[in-house]
Ligand SMILES: Nc1ncnc2c1ncn2[C@@H]1O[C@H](COP(=O)(O)OP(=O)(O)O)[C@@H](O)[C@H]1O
């Protein structure tokens with residue numbers, strides 16, 4: 622069965638109806654096979670002036686041949702801008718993360734990756750643009766409220782309660798995520814600890830953990846909040862190649878459990894190998910978006926970021942099409 626996605630009109634996701642999701646009657650329509658029109662389903666939205674924002678996803682969804690696979694964004698940034706004084710750290714960045722997707726975000730140091738993450742989780746309030754999570758406008762929301770809606774981030778610099786055990790650290794995540802009763806919070810923490818292979822470390826002080834175990838603890842604490850979307854800021858920093866393989870397997874496992882991920886990573890082998898799509902930031906602006914291979918071959922990206930290293934970062938075996 623083939624599926625066509627046909628633009629019918631340009632409709633802003635921010636004008637009426639549920640923000641960020643347009644239905645067949647108002648934006649895009651889904652058609653199966655010959656002339657049979659299916660009932661309206663939520664489909665990839667179409668921004669005014671940015672009709673091709675999600676073009677790479679159309680291909681992926683259409684190829685699958687299943688209407689149920691039509692991609693729906695769970696998180697959308699629309700023209701997000703952020704300044705520190707007169708310095709523009711983020712400039713009108715738009716992108717969407719689809720449910721079940723791993724989206725890589727790359728860019729040189731100072732490109733604005735961490736700042737954009739902080740805008741999404743409410744640490745910074747962007748002065749321009751909108752951020753929609755699961756249909757809700759979270760642009761000016763407080764961080765703890767955003768966390769309770771199901772968005773969590775891990776930090777580049779490992780932040781944990783050093784004098785607390787692994788279990789207690791993860792319990793803090795479960796409680797912070799809105800699980801206010803101790804018993805279900807403890808159950809949730811125990812489940813996440815087992816899921817991430819930290820059971821043997823559960824009663825150890827977090828300060829005594831190895832670097833890879835501490836990185837897993839970061840993931841565990843974020844997951845224990847009940848996150849539907851995880852933002853990972855260089856979670857593989859400090860790992861050796863063997864440990865990176867283990868971390869990648871863990872991220873796949875988290876995605877398979879139903880969580881969507883945005884992965885900021887400097888280790889090109891990792892981000893190129895695991896991401897469904899990649900966006901590239903440079904000087905606070907998005908300069909490219911596409912599959913890992915498309916991004917690696919984009920002249921602007923090569924010029925701005927990858928430079929001479931292009932051959933070494935994207936061999937046919939590590940770079941997803
Ligand atoms: N709190 C801050 N105050 C002033 N400038 C900042 C602040 N945080 C980040 N910046 C600046 O914003 C730019 C983007 O930083 P950052 O988001 O950390 O980049 P990346 O994570 O891509 O390395 C950098 O030039 C950085 O110096």
Ligand SMILES: [Mg+2]
Nearest residue numbers: 734735736777
């Ligand atoms: Mg950073």
